[in-house]
Amino acid sequence: MTYFPNIEKIVYEGPRTKNPFAFRHYNPDEVVAGKTMKEHLRFGVAYWHTMNQDGSDPFGKPVNERTWFGATEMETAKNRVEAFFEILEKLNVEYFCFHDVDIAPEGDSLEEFYRNIDEITDLIKEKMDATGIKLLWNTANMFSHPRYNNGAASTNNAEVYAFAAAQIKKGLDISKKLGGENYVFWGGREGYETLLNTDMAFELDNVARMFKMAVAYAEKIGHKPQFLIEPKPKEPSKHQYDFDAATSLQFIQKYGLEGDFKLNLEANHATLAGHTFEHELTVARINNALGSIDANQGDMLLGWDTDEFPTNLYDTTFTMLELLENGGIAPGGINFDAKVRRSSFAMEDLLLAHIAGMDTFAKGLKVAARLREDRFLEDLKADRYASFQSELGQNILADKEDLESLTNYALQIENIELKSGHIEMVKSQLNDYITGEL
Incomplete structure (x- = not known):
């Protein structure tokens, strides 16, 4: 079954094309600054926003038109895999990223969750083997379920801590199974609401303890991807321990994690922290910790994480300047952690939005290369x-x-x-x- 029957594979047609389903600037084989665009940009698609986001907001019900829903949660999960790889192939994108709960229903127990994940990742692996598409990174969602109300690795409950460890272990097993090149930790609830009842030192020690367990297990199973911490200042925690690049680097250095961890930086998270994205990228780069990026942008008139597709050429130019100065982003990549706007509810908007983001980064790459060539x-x-x-x-x-x-x-x-x-x-x-x- 095809989910986008009227859309052919997206190809480069140049800046003058009137075809909305064509690249205007992204030509994967074009050589810029000594490498092809495909090598520079290493684009990835985020499973969560692309396949799971429904267009709802605090004031409105879901509006997105999606055709992959089945009679059961598992049937829907399998349909999503089919549709997702159709999107990846039509966009000619080499990488993808996901949280564990994005791809498979949690069920009623940890054992059932494991079985669901195993079944879905078997299907994903078949698709990867058939297409050559690769896993940029995966991660465990340890912030959505009510058990993580007070954090995961920073929790005040030892049983919750054990459950979080079980999710990370399974995440690393999946990473090995699918050949993941990176593994991300985003501490959505690794923070606090008030210091009145919070032992900050205790919680930070426990977060570091969990990270060291992950490193040890990766070495034990013979699969050690690049570990990444993704900073964010707030949402959902009021005060998050991974506030920004500098705060996260201080944590890495304090606990002796420099050899194992780098940063996965997101543009919208940078602005929420009161920084420009180029600031965050520079802080990471000069500390040899720029590992990967999530490509999106925020709305400066709104004070939350809007995760818009990146279309600001000024921002993508400076992003690519930092990536070029870094000597590239591999084994990381440019993952579109972005969602279509509520008014962009059609199935085709999933491709149109990614085309816009990819073209904007491709144009930014070309401008950045000229700036460096001229030593501006x-x-x-x-x-x-x-x-x-x-x-x-x-x-x-x-x-x-x-x-x-x-x-x-x-x-x-x-x-x-x-x-x-x-x-x-x-x-x-x-x-x-x-x-x-x-």
Whole structure:
């Protein structure tokens, strides 16, 4: 059965095409900065938003038109697998991501959940083997079920902690079965509402303890994907322990997890933390911790995680600048953790939205490559810090100066001349790169 009978495989037709079911900028075989677009971008599709999101919101019932619902939950789960791989093949996307509860119903017990997951992942593996599509990462949903009301690894209940461990173990078994390249921890409820009854140190120790158990089990079964922590400042927890990249890095360094964990960064999570996405990417990159990204954008007029498809070219350009500076994103990728808007309820919108996101990142890649080729930002920075190329600056950088020697130098200074950054002109020139004028 085909779920999108009127849509052919999406191909590149160039920026002048009028065909909405074609790529305008994403040409997977086009070489940019020494690699093909496909190698640079490593696109992935998120199972949860694509297959499970129904278009409902706090003020309205589901509106999305979907044709894969069956007579039972398991029949629906199998139909979703068929439809999902049809989407992946038609988009020519190489990777996908999922939470355990996305693909299989939980049932009435852990044993039943395991059986359901095994049955569905058998089907997924058949599809992967037939298509060559790969698992970018999987994770365990340890935030939706009522048992995780007070957290999973940070819970105050030892039995809940054990249940969370069982989900992670199964998640790693699935990762091995499907050849997952990464494994993500998103601590949706690893945080607190009030410190009145919270032992923060105790909870953080337990989170780290769980992470170390995961590393040990991965080594035991001979399958150790790249482990990733995904920061988010709030929602659903009021105060989440993985607030942003810097907070998560502090946690990684405190507990000695540097060799095993990097970060999976999301654009909308960055803005919720009061940062730009490029800030979060830079913090991770300069600490050798940029592992993978979730591609989306938020609405600056709304104060929650809207997970819109990325269409802001300015943002994707700076994202790709960071990924190029990082030397690439592999074994991570660019996963579209994004959902169609409530008004985009048709089946075809699932493909149209991904086409828009893929084209925006492809265009951003090309602009970023031109900026790097012209050394636009490098020259700006070199000029701004030029004084450190002087004898004084070189002595400072070589640790040849101390407070006394610098004081003696400062006493001889008659006038310090500062240089304007001309930031408005710089932004105007950047616009020319984005619009193709340069």
